Amino acid sequence: MTHKAKLKWHCRRGMRELDLLLEGFxxxxxxxxxxxxxxxxxRLLxxxxxxxxxxxxxxxxxxDEQLAGIVNQIRTRHL
Incomplete structure (x- = not known):
């Protein structure tokens, strides 16, 4: 399993909204x-x-500034 595939697995949170945001990003x-x-x-995952x-x-x-930065990137992904 590749590193990215492992991350995709960690994006699965059991909450559809989070799953869509995280996996999409x-x-x-x-x-x-x-x-x-x-x-x-x-770290966010x-x-x-x-x-x-x-x-x-x-x-x-x-x-945490680093977490805030990645959160902002996820939030603004489609803007």
Missing amino acids: LVDRYEALSAADRASLE DCRNEYLMAWLINGDSPK
């Missing part, structure tokens, strides 16, 4: 991410669903 943008942003994405919902759906921002 991975498919559309992963290759273009810097190494730092890829590391931030992996280690976070609990309630935090991801607050950050990605409800518009809250993580206090």
